[in-house]
Each structure stands twice: as structure tokens, then as C-alpha cells.
Amino acid sequence: NAGVTQTPKFQVLKTGQSMTLQCAQDMNHEYMSWYRQDPGMGLRLIHYSVGAGITDQGEVPNGYNVSRSTTEDFPLRLLSAAPSQTSVYFCASSYSARRGDNSPLHFGNGTRLTVT
Amino acid sequence: GDSVTQMEGPVTLSEEAFLTINCTYTATGYPSLFWYVQYPGEGLQLLLKATKADDKGSNKGFEATYRKETTSFHLEKGSVQVSDSAVYFCALSDNAGGTSYGKLTFGQGTILTVHP
Numbered sequence: 001n002a003g004v005t006q007t008p009k010f011q012v013l014k015t016g017q018s019m020t021l022q023c024a025q026d027m028n029h030e031y032m033s034w035y036r037q038d039p040g041m042g043l044r045l046i047h048y049s050v051g052a053g054i055t056d057q058g059e060v061p062n063g064y065n066v067s068r069s070t071t072e073d074f075p076l077r078l079l080s081a082a083p084s085q086t087s088v089y090f091c092a093s094s095y096s097a098r099r100g101d102n103s104p105l106h107f108g109n110g111t112r113l114t115v116t
Numbered sequence: 117g118d119s120v121t122q123m124e125g126p127v128t129l130s131e132e133a134f135l136t137i138n139c140t141y142t143a144t145g146y147p148s149l150f151w152y153v154q155y156p157g158e159g160l161q162l163l164l165k166a167t168k169a170d171d172k173g174s175n176k177g178f179e180a181t182y183r184k185e186t187t188s189f190h191l192e193k194g195s196v197q198v199s200d201s202a203v204y205f206c207a208l209s210d211n212a213g214g215t216s217y218g219k220l221t222f223g224q225g226t227i228l229t230v231h232p
Contacts, residue, residue: 042222107159
């Protein structure tokens with residue numbers, strides 16, 4: 001059971017370059033999300049999706065795009081990388097994110113991105 | 117808005133010492149509360165949860181009690197081991213009305229190091 005798989009594990013970009021972080025889950029989870037983790041700031045929600053074809057913005061969406069064409073995949077696109085986007089990115093999924101369901105989030109192992 | 121505040125870290129303990137990591141929260145409505153743990157090089161994983169006032173969550177020797185009167189969810193363990201060295205995150209999911217889907221709000225994380 002692979003769970004949540006993120007690729008790549010590490011990436012270095014130059015300012016202005018674009019790239020896509022990949023996330024796939026094999027648990028048929030309804031809810032998927034992207035967080036960034038920065039020292040002293042915990043995890044902040046970038047975008048989330050409650051099903052195929054449905055996405056919404058989180059706390060820090062600027063500079064990022066997402067799409068959800070299938071239940072399994074939820075890629076995160078950086079359109080024009082900036083040094084402020086240097087961070088560790090985590091994809092997470094859960095069976096349901098309906099209020100009160102309290103389904104636990106399952107996290108991938110993260111992508112460490114450096115923008116120079 | 118919702119917020120979670122954790123005690124400042126890092127925390128360094130000797131093996132078999134008692135552990136407390138403080139967590140307080142601000143939320144509208146009646147949140148569910150969680151502790152997640154992140155081992156080196158890995159994503160976060162759910163450690164324990166509590167969904168209503170006075171509930172006690174427990175797992176792997178860790179405990180936390182949902183205290184509505186003090187808006188707190190402190191993590192405790194009676195005797196820590198070297199293998200407990202990790203980053204611990206307190207989080208809440210707001211179950212109040214509004215949009216249909218709840219999202220997790222994380223604290224900033226507390227680094228725990230346990231020495232033999």
C-alpha cells in the first residue's frame with residue numbers, strides 16, 4: 001500500500017522557472033491538499049480539493065495553481081518560482097474532509113524545494 | 117480566525133523523563149483537536165485526537181485531554197524514549213457552520229530531542 005506518493009524529493013529552481021510537484025494517492029480518498037512547511041510557522045494550506053474537478057484556495061495560494069482531473073492525482077504548479085517559495089511541500093489526503101468526520105490526514109514524505 | 121499556539125521549543129530531555137508540550141487554541145464553534153508527529157525525513161502522521169470537551173486521546177503512551185474551559189490540548193508522556201525524538205504538531209479542525217468542508221489549522225511545531 002503506497003499511500004501518498006510525492007515526487008520529486010528534492011528540487012532546485014532558478015527564479016522565474018516553472019515546475020510541477022506531483023502527488024498521487026492510492027486510497028481512493030476524496031480530499032487532497034497541499035501544505036508548505038516553513039521554520040517556526042508550522043504548516044500552511046496552499047490549495048485543496050474535495051473531489052475530481054473541484055479545487056479551492058487555502059491560506060497561501062498566491063503563485064501556485066492546482067487541478068484535480070482524477071481522484072488519484074493532485075499536482076501543484078509553480079508558475080514563476082520566487083525565492084520566497086523555498087520551502088518543504090507536503091501533499092496530504094483523507095477519506096473525507098466533511099466537518100465532523102475527523103478523518104485523519106495521510107501525508108506524503110515531502111518535496112524540498114530551493115529557489116535561487 | 118482559528119489559531120493554534122504551541123510552547124516554544126526545542127525541548128531536550130533525557131530518556132525516561134516526563135514530557136509535556138503545551139498547546140492552546142482559538143476557534144469559533146466546537147473544534148476537533150489533533151496531535152501529529154513528524155519523524156526525520158518523513159511526512160506527518162496522526163498521533164492522537166479528541167473530538168469533544170473532556171475527551172482524552174491516547175496512543176503509544178502519549179495522552180492529551182481536550183480542555184474547553186482553558187482552550188488547551190497539552191501532550192504528555194510519562195517516560196520518553198530516544199525513538200520519540202521528532203517534531204510534534206498540535207492542530208484543530210473547526211466543526212462550526214459555514215462551508216461544508218473543514219480544514220486543519222496547525223501550530224508551529226515543537227522539536228523534541230531525547231538523549232540516552
